[in-house]
Amino acid sequence: MLRGLAIVLALIAVATASALGGFYLYLRSGLPLVAGEIALAGLAAPVTVGRDPVGVPYIAARSEADAWYALGFVHAQDRLWQMDFQRRIGAGRLSEIMGPATIGFDRFMRTLGLYRVAEANLAHLSPPVRAALDAYAAGVNAFLATRHGALPPEFLLLRYAPEPWTPADSLVWGRMLALQLSDNMRHELLRARLARRLPPKQLADLYPNTTRREAPVTLAGALADDLWAALPHEVLGVGASNEWVLAGQHSAGGKPILANDPHLRFGMPNLWYLARLEAPGLALTGATIPGVPFFVLGHNGRVAWGMTTTHSDTQDVFVERLDPGDPERYLVPAGSAAFAARAETILVRGGEPVELVVRETRHGPVVTDVLGGAREVAGGGGQQVLALAFTGLAPDDRTAEALYRLNRAQDWESFLAALADFHSPQQNVAYADTAGNIGFAVAGRTPVRRHGDGRLPAPGWSGEYDWTGWLPAEALPRAFNPPGGIVVNANNKPGPDSTTAPLGSDWDHTYRARRILDLLSVEPRQSVESAAAMQMDAVSLAARDLLPFLVQVEPHDDRGRRAILLLKSWDGRMDRRRAEPLIFAAWLRELNRLLYADELGPLFPDYWGFRPDVVELMLTQRREWCDDVTTPARETCEERIATALDRALAWIQRHHGRSPGEWRWGDAHQATFSHPVLGKLWLVRRWSDLVLPSDGDAFTINRGLGAIGDDDEPFAHLHGASFRAVYDLADLDNSRFMQPTGQSGHPLSSHYSDLGRRWRDGRTVRIPAQYQPGPREKASVLTLKPAP
Helix, strand or coil: CHHHHHHHHHHHHHHHHHHHHHHHHHHHCCCCCCCEEEEECCCCCCEEEEECCCCCEEEECCCHHHHHHHHHHHHHHHHHHHHHHHHHHHHCCCHHHHCHHHHHHHHHHHHHCHHHHHHHHHCCCCHHHHHHHHHHHHHHHHHHHHCCCCCCHHHHHHCCCCCCCCHHHHHHHHHHHHHHCCCHHHHHHHHHHHHCCCCHHHHHHCCCCCCCCCCCCCCCHHHHHHHHHHCCHHHCCCCEEEEEEECHHHECCCCCEEEEEEEEECCCCCCCEEEEEEECCEEEEEEECCCCCCEEEEECCCEEEEEEECCCCCEEEEEEEEECCEEEEEEECCEEEECEEEEEEECCCCCCCEEEEEEECCCCEEHHHHHCCCCCEEECCEEEEEEEEEHHHCCCCCHHHHHHHHCCCCCHHHHHHHHCCCCCCCEEEEEEECCCCEEEEEECCCEEECCCCCCCCEECCCCCCCEEEECCHHHCCEEECCCCCEEEECCCCCCCHHHHHHHCCCCCCCHHHHHHHHHHHHCCCECHHHHHHHHCCCECHHHHHHHHHHCCCCCCCHHHHHHHHHHHCCCCECCCCCCHHHHHHHHHHHHHHHHHHHHHHHHHHHHCCCCHHHHHHHHHCCHHHHCCCCCCCCCCHHHHHHHHHHHHHHHHHHHHCCCHHHCCHHHHCEEEECCCCHHHCCCCHHHHCEEEECCCCCCCCCCEECCCCCCCCCCCECEEECCEEEEECCCHHHCEEECCCCCCCCCCCCCCCCCHHHHHHCCCECCCCCCCCCCCCCCEEEEEEECC
16 A cells, blocks of 8 residues: 555656646746747848847847837847836736735826826827837837747736737836936925924924925825825835046046946846847947837947936925815816816726726826825815826926937037937936047926925915926036046035026935045046946945944943944945944944934834934934933933944844854845745745845945835845946947846846846946857847748
């Protein structure tokens, strides 16, 4: 009997292994064909697609239309599911495949109407841009018509197939980036909520780097709180980046060097896709976004460009009063007006369709309708709703036109002419050309407000705070061949007050910009290699600035004394192999909690951050924050610092062992690239996600931002360099590139995550005009030819 049972179990094991093996082979059948020939309808002439050892495509076409067609085909080969998932996000159609869990997300996106905006934008683009979008869509659809084998595993898991691609699917990507990189709505809501709890002086302390010119409007508290809770914060992410450009006098090659690394929320696969594209009139190299035909960052053989987010104020929340005599109308300066309304239906897998009515005022969509139904609450002067004015919702946005023209810019004048159509999101664009010129220009629409500075929700019924137009492009900060020959921006204020005052005041900390300037001053002549090394710099000036205030305290025990002894000899480098960064970060986290959690009460989690500038202010000029207002005693700053150290060390011991010899920053600070679907499945997470111990913190050039409120993983590296490039204008083939995951979005591809460790360790790749395989490399060339 035992022998028979063993045979049965063995047969079951063999059958299971065979089935799994067969399924594995079936999934691999969907990997793209990268060598040989494919006949495609719609091509005018053959196109060659060579791929280098890391999967970067080299596309050579005989016409511009065929080039965009081929790029669409190649994007679909490598990133089809990512492209489909992102257009569903933009259209508010996730629930069709994900079920009830994403209804709230879809409701928000339908309320904003990003996809409707993208469709409207098409009518404002020139015929050549429309033709490029059409050709790209045709290339994507050619892949869908000719693909072989299995669809990517996400389609199989969610049991659906992709729909044909359209030009609006490409444009909605730009609207999503505009939303992600424009964060003023959240800032306004949080300030308004804090203003109800704190006196003006304390509120000012929480924003030490901003100007304060406007008192908050009377706002119904429950409405702001509920809207904050309903926002999809994961797509309203923080934007940050570095860029610097050096004139030839500062470079070893005698021509400019431009370095750029945009920082975005991590995901698997990464946002960017590296490519080289050649056609008559086109020679583009750099970073593309799968789903979009144009190169967002890169060079065109004569001009190189990079971008950082300006952090200007391009969103305003307006408090709208309903007409007391007719709740279907709202108050305007001349009386009242009817809401513009449209019906939306959200299809839900496994559930009933959700019907909603989206209302708009003259300022924009009524965002409080995302709370469900027609939500109004009583406020000062009657019933209120909140509407959002946002530059990214303009139906005549021509940012796609700007990218198309930027890809062709040959000099400073044509570069500025292209940027005139760059409407949203507002960006700081660095420039360098092979003639030796450098420059910098802020691009994007900036609203002109009749009154106020847009930092807090404003009354919409009076017209006093309305937008009256856009600042002219020439009024925005710009410079061409500045006298010093150096331009640096790391989301700090992009110009003097005379040009930046109308832009806003929520600039990022200056730590990264200061560090870049420090390093540039050390080496008078930079090289491509030294610039790439600077992008990996992990010295935290925030740590260097704060440590003198912290290490002078008398700790409560020997454990604290040993920790302070380590920090006194530390240089502030956030090295993943060392213990000191972990001690400092945990200390700063707890100190922020002890300094203002008592005053902020239930709002503390929404404001909580590492905030070294706020901490320094409270420890020096505004020491009254050190007192715990919930106790009768009056605590001192020294007591709070020492107590924060105790709590920090206790947290470290719970999570990382009792001995400092066991502690490593990289055990807590791990770059985490999680797949939005497969990453939720513990059985496959190990293969779908990429997790790497990494250097840096939120204030280093090599930026690594986490989620401070996560008690288990508050230092996880979730946001950072999504692309790195250094452009050598003396020899553009010597330029360096890197992105953090891989070129493919297919988990079974060898190029799914093969760039991860290279990105973490600061290695780069070249993308020359002509790729020549090495002696041990096998060339992969795919020819796309017209179908007979």
